Amino acid sequence: MANRTTQAIVHFKNAFLLPGFDKPQPAGEYRVDHDEEPIEGVSRLAWHRVGSFIHLPGIGVKMSTHQMVPINAADLDAALEKDNKTS
Template sequence: MTTRTVQTVASFSSPFLLPGFDTPQPAGDYRVDHDEESIDGLSQIAWHRVGSFLFLPSIGTPGSSQQMVPIQPSQLASLLEKDHPTP
């Protein structure tokens, strides 16, 4: 089975509260890694997401330590939807 990590950036214009955290995270751009595994046996290449991780603090925030926080893709999508509602 082949694995890969796809890096994206989640942009928040307002502070947001991560599940399991007591204090909100500030607005900013956050690195997100999505770990995926290939699905064997198909005639086409397909990938299945097995984990997503949000990196704290936001990109460009000074500091020497980083924290990688697991997050469900549905939770991340919900947070982004609240931050960027569609009309």
């Protein structure tokens, strides 16, 4: 069975900084891709996340360059949780 990519939109109310970023990113909505592979040998179909990427800049921001940056999904979850607590 082939790998798959799922997409999500995340929303930050405040500027945020993920490990490996040079500078904070502004508040807004960002597209995130999660690459997953099937887990073999289970009776039901299950998927294991093998990579996550955030698209920069955020949705609706006009820039001449766009990039897809690898991130750790746990770091993204922690940043989103921190953002929710500060609002």
